[in-house]
Amino acid sequence: MTKSFVYTASIQDYLKHIYLLLERGEAVTTTALAQRLKVRPASVTGMLRRLARSEPPLIVYQKHRGVMLTEAGKRAALEVIRHHRLIETWLVQSLGYSWDEVHEEACRLEHVISEQLEARLASLLGNPAYDPHGDPIPDQDLNLPPDTTLPLASLRPGQQGRICRVQSEQKELLRYLEQKGLRPGVSLVVVDYSPFDGNLTILPQSPDASPFVIGLAVSLKVFVEVLP
Amino acid sequence: MTKSFVYTASIQDYLKHIYLLLERGEAVTTTALAQRLKVRPASVTGMLRRLARSEPPLIVYQKHRGVMLTEAGKRAALEVIRHHRLIETWLVQSLGYSWDEVHEEACRLEHVISEQLEARLASLLGNPAYDPHGDPIPDQDLNLPPDTTLPLASLRPGQQGRICRVQSEQKELLRYLEQKGLRPGVSLVVVDYSPFDGNLTILPQSPDASPFVIGLAVSLKVFVEVLP
DNA sequence: CAAAAGATTTAGTCATACCTGAATTCTATT
């Protein structure tokens, strides 16, 4: 079946980042990939050629135009992403890691766990649909739930939302949010909005919380479901 | 401190197998290593040179004579072995693997887990001293318990022993032993011995067990503590 | 003890899998 893991860790990383860029609607440019992968653009071009020429092809690549994942490429990407997010979930739920500590560890382990371990891990954790950051975990067949979230930055005074996801691997940001009580599952109300700077004043819906202000740098990375 | 994991997976594997050969009192020959590592003898010689010249040196190597681990080499070997055995224990205790399924998985994971993960895993498992095969797990400081076991093959009729360890990665052998009820912790009595072929007739000390015969191929790989 | 057998090492290559800087070419913008 899924003859997935003939791929090197490096190839898996390229595919993963291509997928993540596509998912966020960002342009999959050579430079964007180079930045994320911490290599030079020339290296990216080289790898894109190889991914496009591999058998089966993992991407469709038109020079200077852009990159799309083929079915095989998408599958391989989702495989790694499933591994990554399951591992993160495991580290938090079973081993007592905090959500800012799990990323690097998952980045190394994601390439070496077997499909059997993946399956057992998923079942041990109760087949979770989301990881500790609220990132959706592709299911066994690599399907993802529909995404109905919006950036917190798009809410306006009076609107209520429930935090679903924090899209960042920055340890400091994660620790800051943790400390402010802003984690997936928490509801909040927007009580004020400053135009020009985009600051939001928010009030988490917990007994002992008081309102505070967050800037765009934060509110663009926190994703919420709007509550009626 | 232990600046351990600058080493490649390949180096870790060489060191691990050198340690395991030394531990079993087997000669650490070029060919023995070549067999275990599934490479040609010339490749082993090449790597031995590198291990001996590395900074710090990981082995002491005299051409045509043999190999000893330096302190640094021994430490690195024990690190990997600790990882391997902790992972095996985890796979069996937390994930429901059987003891014949864990080896390959552990062989891949042992090279990529962090010291933090190692520590948390150990603590989750209650700092186990032995893995599912009865192999001792080096503790945090890489110390091993003294080994007081003998091969089952060395017992004679009338002697009682408790199985402590099965030194084999052969799936079939492990499954066979499992099915015969021979696993670490189980006590048995030797009821007969055939000279020349070395066959032993043994009786496990469990209510519904009956005596059966095992050959040297098996009894040399099962290690027991002799009971009074 | 000398020769043969067996084990090990040397020497020289090969392979894989990337990554890189510099020069070039393409695309988009004005």
Added chain:
DNA sequence: AATAGAATTCAGGTATGACTAAATCTTTTG
């Protein structure tokens, strides 16, 4: 059509480690 910026090509480099074949050493044996 000029230009800036992005992307690509090119030629080369690095890092690891494996391999074959021939040479050399060690051990065994007649």
